[in-house]
Amino acid sequence: MKNECSIVRDLLPLYTENMVSTDTKAFVAEHLKNCEACRKEYEQIQEPRPVQKTNEAAPLQNLSRKLKMKRIQTIALTAVFVIALFVSAFAVLGAPIYQPYSEGLVTVEKFGEKGLTLIFDENVTDFRCEVFDVPTEISAACICKIEAWTTLWDKWFSKGRERLSTVIVSTGEPANAYYQPKPMELYYLPNDGGSSICIARYDPNAENQIEIDGKTEGLTALPRLMLGYYLIFASAALVIAVIVWLFTRKEQNVRLWVERVGLYPVAYIVSHCIISGIDWSTYSISRDFSLTIFLSILLYSGLLLAHNIWYLKKEIKTVNR
Ligand SMILES: [Zn+2]
Structure with a gap:
């Protein structure tokens, strides 16, 4: 019987594919009817192989x-x-295209008691002005830093606009007991790696209040x-x-x-x-x-x-x- 089982098992794959002679087929079928172990083996072979398929x-x-x-x-x-x-x-x-310093780029006029009006020329389409109060030991005056630029966009699309202007006021502690405002020094930053240029000095307490410069060099911009x-x-x-x-x-x-x-x-x-x-x-x-x-x-x-x-x-x- 054991011998027969191993023969049947060898034949089972062919039997499943129906690739055996009629006699062999009858023999295997007869054996499967009586042998549970082989029948189980046969059923396993017959089952579709889902695991393999997904693989x-x-x-x-x-x-x-x-x-x-x-x-x-x-x-x-x-x-x-x-x-x-x-x-x-x-x-x-x-992106800003900074203007190099030239005479007439910024015009300085007096404004009120202690202010100044800055008027830029028509090529300037944007600017930045900052007034710093410097400790008196370093400088008796406030420093005003000015940058002016245009952009490609403005060069191409906004022609004939008005000249830009702004008002700056001297800040900081009063210069003396009469509560007169501190003097100001105006510096232009050309942003070309060169030094800033003093445009003008303004002393509200002096007789000749605005002194135009345009020559004196100040701080050098960082490379x-x-x-x-x-x-x-x-x-x-x-x-x-x-x-x-x-x-x-x-x-x-x-x-x-x-x-x-x-x-x-x-x-x-x-x-x-x-x-x-x-x-x-x-x-x-x-x-x-x-x-x-x-x-x-x-x-x-x-x-x-x-x-x-x-x-x-x-x-x-x-x-x-
Ligand atoms: Zn068997």
């Missing part, structure tokens, strides 16, 4: 899910790219060293990314993320070269830095998009193969 379908399902995710990513990245494009365009259009440091930092980050990339040849997933992260330093370095290469005739660290950031985000989203599409294409190719 076959799973990679395909995974892949189609992956492709779907990649498509959504691509759409999202496209949206980010378009937004970054608009923001960058506005940033460039609205754009910071931007150089950021560039070095970005280059170092890129070098590290390349090294990690070279050492993770076998780990595709890690490599993918190294590529994604490593693209940002690339975008930053390119943006730095573009922005610092443009001749703004004058410069400002804050303007140049913010423009570099805007442009690098734009480039980065573009690079990510291209990177994603490249991987998508590669994966579609492998699926079709």
Whole structure:
């Protein structure tokens, strides 16, 4: 009987597929009728194999899910790219183009008891004026810092506007026991790396209250060293990314993320070269830095998009193969 069981079990796969002779078929059927162990074995073979089936379908399902995710990513990245494009365009259009100092750029007139009116020439479309009270030991006067600029947007789209003007008032502790206001010194910051220029001095207590200067140099603006440091930092980050990339040849997933992260330093370095290469005739660290950031985000989203599409294409190719 045991011997018969092992023969039947050997035959069962063929029997299930109906690939046996009539005699063998009858023999196996007869044995199955009487032997429960073999019958169980037969039933197991006959059952559909759901486990195996999912095993076959799973990679395909995974892949189609992956492709779907990649498509959504691509759409999202496209949206980010378009937004970054608009923001960058506005940033460039609205970035200050500082005016170099010239006679007549700012006209100073007396205003009331202790104020001054500043009138800018027609090329100035925006300005900043700050009055600082300096401790008396350092300077007997308040300092007024003036910057004036225009933008590409204003150059192109707002012609024939009125001349800008503002009123500044001497602040701080009274200069003497008669509660007369402190004198003021007005400095213009050309934002070109050169020194600020004293435009005028105003002493409300003197006879000749406004003294026009235009020659005396004041504080020197800080050079754009910071931007150089950021560039070095970005280059170092890129070098590290390349090294990690070279050492993770076998780990595709890690490599993918190294590529994604490593693209940002690339975008930053390119943006730095573009922005610092443009001749703004004058410069400002804050303007140049913010423009570099805007442009690098734009480039980065573009690079990510291209990177994603490249991987998508590669994966579609492998699926079709
Ligand atoms: Zn049996």
